[in-house]
Amino acid sequence: MTRVAEPGILLCVALLLLLPGRTWARRADTHALCYDFTLIPSPRPGQGWCEVQGQVDWKVFLSYDCGSKVKPISPLGKKVNGTRAWEDQVIMLRDAGEIFKERLPDIKLEDDGNRGSLPLQARMSCKCDASGHTTGAWQFSFDGQTFLLFDPEKRMWTAVHHTAGGMKEQWENDREMAMFLEKVSLGDGGSWLEEFLKCWEEVLEPTAPPTTAPDTAHAHATANGARPWSFPVSLTISVLLCIFWIF
Template structure:
């Protein structure tokens, strides 16, 4: 018959679910997401921003950024702590580059695929989502004047036309290997930032100092005592009477 498990043996089994729970590196088993919503206007009116980014982490406002003038419009408390980090500066640099690239693509698209009836607006959503199993997926969604046109999945590298009018643009962007690689590389950075932001948030929520004992409740430390050779001999005599 197998011997019953002792409490010491059961302890590792008791904490195993918690170890698996934290294995994703985020400290949570649910999904997380990081979104960057770009709004690009090719010919903006006076006083109108031609490039603006709204960002969300777990569907909560994360950052509002004017990528045309390189100005931060608003950000949350966590982002204020990240402001001085190297990753934060690289993030803003990426947002500026993406805004410039989307503006060039919008200008070419307006000439070829849309009649010049008015200023054309491009909405591009870059999203990175971390599933419960720790896998992170990245994708792009492109809309023109509020109508969804194209989707791009970085995992399989495929472009998808959402409506018939987007087939020509899909074929054009699909053949542009340099443009496809650009969107892939940016999504790769997006995945890294999602991990970084979640790790930083976890560290911020963890206690940074051990609990302190209230004054007056601390127990006095016992003073160390030393025995003389004669005292030690007397004790041995009581313990071992045959000596």
């Protein structure tokens, strides 16, 4: 027989891609662990001086007011509560709150004397891609407006707002703070995210099979053509068709 050229091969590839029950392109997933700190320089009576919210993949799993216990939020928070990662995280949250509190009164912003009296907002983000590579970042804001960024990998400060020059110069010379921010976002954050994700997957996946009655489940599977042997049979038939088509 005469060998069919490229159109035949392309048709075979198209048939394989259309087979049910398989995803041929795998998307690389990136996961993130974030902590949002809000430090209030002059809290009202009964108001805490610090508030923290923790998120995994943008889903809240803890809250903390820097004066009481860290509260687990959502099934994820309850799942990891009491683990070693949770306890280490609690220590970090307390230390971070104290570090920011100590430095808040000394923050100098150029040409805007009132900015320093507003709440300081700090966000730590730690991201891990499918290859296991971890990146970290810190963002510091006043009244929701970003003023300063910190890259822990390069230990580099970047002033985003035009009045943040003094704050940048002051924190560039604070070696203790830079080491702490680097350790949290690149070291601790990556290991905590890995452990939290394991628990997150357990929360999302059902612990028991559906309670559907056997007859109903069988009828549903038959109606949709879903059988455990359907994919191998379809694959075999398609490959044979391709062989006969090409040769």
